[in-house]
Amino acid sequence: MAVEWVRLKLDLDAFDDARFEPRLRSCRQTGIEFTTMAALGDTAEHRRALYELNKTCSADIPERGEFYTYDEYLAQRIEIPTYDPRGIVLALDGGAWVGMATTSIQxxxxxxxxxxxxxAGHRGRGVSLAMKLLAIGFARSRGTHVLRTFHHPANAAAIGMNRRLGFVDDDAPRAAAV
Ligand SMILES: CC(C)(COP(=O)(O)OP(=O)(O)OC[C@H]1O[C@@H](n2cnc3c(N)ncnc32)[C@H](O)[C@@H]1OP(=O)(O)O)[C@@H](O)C(=O)NCCC(=O)NCCS
Incomplete structure (x- = not known):
């Protein structure tokens, strides 16, 4: 049976950064650094590191299935017009890449x-909220007013994270919500 995706959207004009800035500060106080692919350098080595992190994290997405090979990832996720290294937010712990929040402008x-x-060892400490706050800053800096996403209905953590930020159900016609 086809999956009924949970489609969500966030009004970036109404989003109140101040509610989540303490989470960003407390993550930094515990030693988590935040940066972007653009700041670190959009190099072959960093693209490979992004792939490895994405692959590891995606293994926990319900019914995600087999992940891309590296060549497929490059072709379908990176070497595409909507890829922007400024929109690849990364969380680092002692220099190791532990988190990612990637955003494209459609x-x-x-x-x-x-x-x-x-x-997995870094979950439950607000790091995703901190990364999303930075991702929202990127989306706004590119002049957008709405941030969209969709999730498998069994992905309670991802849906909970986005609802915590203020995402609501997205009733826009499917074509507009891709
Ligand atoms: C989804 C994911 C990124 C959340 O990361 P995280 O750092 O653990 O989340 P946070 O600690 O920042 O929690 C943010 C909010 O999400 C919600 N949340 C987190 N885990 C949850 C869970 N298991 N069930 C329900 N809500 C949850 C809470 O509301 C939480 O806010 P609170 O701390 O104020 O209560 C993480 O679980 C993950 O990497 N999952 C695997 C990859 C994935 O499924 N990604 C989404 C698909 S793109």
Whole structure:
């Protein structure tokens, strides 16, 4: 049976950063650093590291199935017009890549939250909220007003994270919500 995706959207004009800034500060106080692919350098080595992190985190997405090979990942996720290294937010712990929140700007004019993931040992500490706050800053800096995403209905953590940020059900026609 086809999956009934949970489609969500966030009004970026109404989003109140101040509610989540303490989470960003407390993550930094515990030694988590936040950066972007653009700041670190969009190099072959960093693309490979992004792939490995994405692959590890995606293993916990319900019914995700087999992940891309590296060549498929490059072709379908990176070497595409909507890939922007400024929209690849990374969380680092002691220099190791532990989290990612990636955002693209879609031709329809909205931002799309592509993938948010934390290594299992780093979950439950607000790091995803901190990364999403930075991702929202990126989306706004590109002039967008709406951030969209969708999740498998069994992905309670991802749906809970987004609802915590204020995402609501997205009733836009499917074509507009891709
Ligand atoms: C989804 C994911 C990124 C959340 O990361 P996280 O750092 O553990 O989340 P946070 O600690 O920042 O929690 C943020 C909010 O999400 C909600 N949440 C987190 N885990 C939850 C769970 N298991 N069930 C329900 N809600 C949950 C809570 O509301 C929490 O806010 P609170 O701390 O104020 O209560 C993480 O579970 C993950 O990497 N999962 C595997 C990859 C994935 O499924 N990604 C989404 C698909 S793109």
């Amino acid at each position: 031709p329809e004019g909205h931002a799309f939250s592509e993938m948010t993931g934390l290594l």
